[in-house]
Amino acid sequence: xxxxxxxxxxxxxxxxxxxxxxxxxxxxxxxxxxxxxxxxxxxxxxxxxxxxxxxxxxxxxxxxxxxxxxxxxxxxxxxxxxxxxxxxxxxxxxxxxxxxxxxxxxxxxxxxxxxxxxxxxxxxxxxxxxxxxxxxxxxxxxxxxxxxxxxxxxxxxxxxxxxxxxxxxxxxxxxxxxxxxxxxxxxxxxxxxxxxxxxxxxxxxxxxxxxxxxxxxxxxxxxxxxxxxxxxxxxxxxxxxxxxxxxxxxxxxxxxxxxxxxxxxxxxxxxxxxxxxxxxxxxxxxxxxxxxxxxxxxxxxxxxxxxxxxxxxxxxxxxxxxxxxxxxxxxxxxxxxxxxxxxxxxxxxxxxxxxxxxxxxxxxxxxxxxxxxxxxxxxxxxxxxxxxxxxxxxxxxxxxxxx
Numbered sequence: 048x049x050x051x052x053x054x055x056x057x058x059x060x061x062x063x064x065x066x067x068x069x070x071x072x073x074x075x076x077x078x079x080x081x082x083x084x085x086x087x088x089x090x091x092x093x094x095x096x097x098x099x100x101x102x103x104x105x106x107x108x109x110x111x112x113x114x115x116x117x118x119x120x121x122x123x124x125x126x127x128x129x130x131x132x133x134x135x136x137x138x139x140x141x142x143x144x145x146x147x148x149x150x151x152x153x154x155x156x157x158x159x160x161x162x163x164x165x166x167x168x169x170x171x172x173x174x175x176x177x178x179x180x181x182x183x184x185x186x187x188x189x190x191x192x193x194x195x196x197x198x199x200x201x202x203x204x205x206x207x208x209x210x211x212x213x214x215x216x217x218x219x220x221x222x223x224x225x226x227x228x229x230x231x232x233x234x235x236x237x238x239x240x241x242x243x244x245x246x247x248x249x250x251x252x253x254x255x256x257x258x259x260x261x262x263x264x265x266x267x268x269x270x271x272x273x274x275x276x277x278x279x280x281x282x283x284x285x286x287x288x289x290x291x292x293x294x295x296x297x298x299x300x301x302x303x304x305x306x307x308x309x310x311x312x313x314x315x316x317x318x319x320x321x322x323x324x325x326x327x328x329x330x331x332x333x334x335x336x337x338x339x340x341x342x343x344x345x346x347x348x349x350x351x352x353x354x355x356x357x358x359x360x361x362x363x364x365x366x367x368x369x370x371x372x373x374x375x376x377x378x379x380x381x382x383x384x385x386x387x388x389x390x391x392x393x394x395x396x397x398x399x400x401x402x403x404x405x406x407x408x409x410x411x412x413x414x415x416x417x418x419x420x421x422x423x424x425x426x427x428x429x430x431x432x433x434x435x436x437x438x439x440x441x442x443x444x445x446x447x448x449x450x
Contacts, residue, residue: 094285125172154170157436190240215228314366333370
């Protein structure tokens with residue numbers, strides 16, 4: 048009898064979530080409606096994580112070294128370094144909470160790859176520092192957002208879900224002391240879903256001040272893909288098909304749009320492929336993303352160009368290689384370009400430098416493992432570490448899948 052009841056309960060929960068979404072879908076510029084009482088319970092226990100196997104590679108040391116840099120720069124209160132110039136030591140005074148939460152995810156990824164709990168402990172300390180930036184106001188908007196620089200950007204909710212997901216994959220737990228992080232993740236998911244545009248895609252920013260309004264003109268090229276990824280991560284953590292359905296609907300819209308070098312969409316496609324395989328339409332679109340990334344190879348490998356941008360190429364191609372492998376499509380053709388991009392970024396992972404910087408006292412000790420951006424801008428930025436670690440981990444997963 049119990050086995051019959053459990054699927055029925057999941058059905059009821061999914062129905063409640065779906066009803067909640069359609070009742071409270073936002074108008075273009077009007078404040079979002081208050082939170083419905085009929086929604087998925089946030090007290091549910093997370094599923095057990097099923098992470099992809101990691102292939103054996105010396106690249107694990109690059110991942111661990113990047114984690115060491117983040118810990119070395121971390122303050123006692125958990126705050127991570129946003130941007131540091133390796134030549135002057137100058138630090139950015141206008142950090143982005145979105146990118147800093149990416150740094151939290153990076154620490155959990157390093158923890159999973161290394162098997163060393165030190166990185167998870169540092170991630171917990173950082174996450175505890177940034178959790179107070181979560182904002183809920185049921186009378187003005189639905190769910191929970193990440194407040195950053197005066198607004199609630201869509202990508203803020205997505206990266207916070209990603210941090211909870213990466214922690215879950217590393218530790219198999221959604222509990223941080225007495226706090227159920229899944230509660231926060233589900234509320235962040237409600238915010239993401241409430242930001243859906245009627246014609247497809249998402250609104251990308253919400254102003255929570257003075258009652259709350261959507262900004263219909265704000266756009267970030269990564270937010271759609273990051274939000275689809277977050278919805279898929281919620282599906283994996285909860286087992287609730289509502290999140291999968293929402294992700295599939297938005298992905299269908301994205302497949303109708305012009306192709307760009309969108310590493311965030313590539314990551315979403317890799318998860319979709321792992322869950323259900325890719326349709327022929329999605330495979331064709333993924334192939335076009337890969338082609339665009341590869342076309343930029345010569346420009347990206349120029350010493351004047353950005354290691355952060357090249358890290359996103361590693362991330363995109365590694366995710367797409369996974370997507371093709373899971374879909375039993377050709378994937379080996381991506382390996383040489385992935386390795387070329389990896390080689391370029393390795394030359395920017397301190398103390399390696401292809402800019403012939405002269406080392407001064409303390410430079411190597413302070414900045415080892417960080418990815419500096421260009422010879423003209425020798426700054427280590429936290430999102431560079433995120434894309435580098437994420438890209439390498441996706442590649443290690445790809446090696447584990449196929450070899």
